[in-house]
Amino acid sequence: xxxxxxxxxQVLSDYxxxxxxxxxxxxxxxxxxxxEKQHYGFSDxxxxxxxxxxxxxxxDWDGKEQQxxxxxxxxxxxxxxxxIRRGTDFRKVFPELESFYVECLRMKL
Amino acid sequence: xxxDEVVIKLNGxxxxxxxxxxxxxxxxxxTKQLVNDDFEIKVNCKxxxxxIIKSGVHYTGVVCFNGAHFGILCKYYNxxxxxxxxxxxEHEGENIVNEAQxxxxxxKLKEDDWRDIRLIYKKNESIxxxxxxxxETTEIQGEILDYSGSYLWVGCxxxxxxxxxxxxxxxxxxxxxxxxxxxxxxxxxxxxDKKTRYKCYDNSGNGNHLIAKHLNEKGFIIIY
Numbered sequence: 001x002x003x004x005x006x007x008x009x010q011v012l013s014d015y016x017x018x019x020x021x022x023x024x025x026x027x028x029x030x031x032x033x034x035x036e037k038q039h040y041g042f043s044d045x046x047x048x049x050x051x052x053x054x055x056x057x058x059x060d061w062d063g064k065e066q067q068x069x070x071x072x073x074x075x076x077x078x079x080x081x082x083x084i085r086r087g088t089d090f091r092k093v094f095p096e097l098e099s100f101y102v103e104c105l106r107m108k109l
Numbered sequence: 110x111x112x113d114e115v116v117i118k119l120n121g122x123x124x125x126x127x128x129x130x131x132x133x134x135x136x137x138x139x140t141k142q143l144v145n146d147d148f149e150i151k152v153n154c155k156x157x158x159x160x161i162i163k164s165g166v167h168y169t170g171v172v173c174f175n176g177a178h179f180g181i182l183c184k185y186y187n188x189x190x191x192x193x194x195x196x197x198x199e200h201e202g203e204n205i206v207n208e209a210q211x212x213x214x215x216x217k218l219k220e221d222d223w224r225d226i227r228l229i230y231k232k233n234e235s236i237x238x239x240x241x242x243x244x245e246t247t248e249i250q251g252e253i254l255d256y257s258g259s260y261l262w263v264g265c266x267x268x269x270x271x272x273x274x275x276x277x278x279x280x281x282x283x284x285x286x287x288x289x290x291x292x293x294x295x296x297x298x299x300x301x302d303k304k305t306r307y308k309c310y311d312n313s314g315n316g317n318h319l320i321a322k323h324l325n326e327k328g329f330i331i332i333y
Contacts, residue, residue, distance in 0.1 A: 041307075048133065
């Protein structure tokens, strides 16, 4: 997912980079050969999709740092407003992202 | 709490392998990198010598790179059983085998115990075998052959269809664990706790999952 920009994988910290790759490796473990028609497993396309997310996440380009800063700032703003308007609680639903969420809320541009 | 023992059983009907490339490019440490430096293979296994003798094959591969065999082999000829580590090299214009081997006592042939086997390889220097019966080191003569295109096989020497039966080296027995240590870090680690009908999980984090041998209609190994 590349849009909306404040909800893409790019907003995550570098801590998650190896985790994404590990999931591509895990999908590869659960893959099945093309001749298999009876059992389910990941196809090459699905594994490559995970690989591509990782590739894009670790890629670098001019102005990336500033763009990611803005996306993280918007991420915090968006979910704060979402919680208010929809009566949800981001921290309860995604406890593993709580510290990241708090960090985004504290950001100033 | 009892748990079933997790092993893989090799009976000549199937084997496992690791190709020299990763189909989905998820390997972070390839066999090509491994064979270009020192490394060590450790296996915990139980050899079924009776079936090996009955099969009539002189040498069988526990963990082995194909081509000119490079790895841990169980051999039986002239009435002697032995476990060896071997690698081929080019010396004075000829390909020669460098092998370190340990003889197995006759009483072990009826029913062998679980044993640890270690192959210690120092590139272009020496190859060592260590197991219950002892340890032996052999100096490598000349330059080792190019193994960068070889597959790593578990339970045979080489199961490509075009390989003659006597060189396929199907091994008989059970394997509990295999670990392959490169010079700086672990290359692959299998305890067979996590496996599917097609793959054995690599605990090292390098994505070097073993795959079960399957051939396509033309007889080529399918890498998946």
